[in-house]
Amino acid sequence: MPRAAVLGSPIEHSLSPVLHNAGYEAAGLEGWDYTRFETAAEGLPDLVRGSTPEFVGFSVTMPGKFAALRFADTVSERAQLIGSANTLVRKEEGWFADNTDTEGVRGALIELLGDSPARHAMLIGAGGTARPALWALAERGVSTVTVLNRSDRSAELRPLAQELGLELSFTGFDGDLSALSRAADVIVSTVPAAAVEDCVFDIAHAPVLDVIYDPWPTPLTTCAAANGYKSVGGHVMLAYQAFSQFEQFTGVAAPREEMLNALNEELQRRSQTVK
Structure with a gap:
């Protein structure tokens, strides 16, 4: 068997x-x-x-x-x-x-964006899930990624980004999150819901892929929906x-x-x- x-x-x-x-x-x-x-x-x-x-x-x-x-x-x-x-x-x-986490993110982005072009992404978090997310974003045609993270982990992610042909920048939560999110074509959040709960109103200004699915919806996706943007969950x-x-x-x-x-x-x- x-x-x-x-x-x-x-x-x-x-x-x-x-x-x-x-x-x-x-x-x-x-x-x-x-x-x-x-x-x-x-x-x-x-x-x-x-x-x-x-x-x-x-x-x-x-x-x-x-x-x-x-x-x-x-x-x-x-x-x-x-x-x-x-x-x-x-x-x-x-x-x-x-x-195959790469295909997981890729499939979720297809469900989220359809055929809509995406050139600039905001990636929340720089942990393990961020890496297949970068792979899928690059394959999708994204060229510029702003990584929002509480610590600067550019040394860990930049070699991968260079291999993928991505221009990478890092910012902390003390930046102008509203302006950064409004400049993005898509947001991919790889962090627990509580990690961004205090700033969802500043972040939720683009279509959102949130890798969390339990509980669902997350505060980030709820806020994005209120702003008229589609969201897809980690499921x-x-x-x-x-x-x-x-x-x-x-x-x-x-x-x-x-x-x-x-x-x-x-x-x-x-x-x-x-x-």
């Missing part, structure tokens, strides 16, 4: 099993199963190395993405460029690492990164509509449970 799993810590609330198992059912992949394993970064190599041959692949969430890249026998160009991997696929020659990003993983694990086209429907139903169920 072919199997796959998501690895990380904490992992009990991961929505990846919902997406992948819905995909297996919709694609008629009988006997396929997707589960989850709790593991810290240091435990990932032994867990993957010791997995039985029925495990064809693993999704990797934090804190294991850097460990996954180091562990792999072969690595995709984009994973190497970004410096982390969220996907491990069993190959004849060993374990292959990829980063869309989650789905698009899973589509590529599904196809790499199974060799079958992902049944996207069914997977996304299952995700939305589970999110709705969880929101009702919280209430």
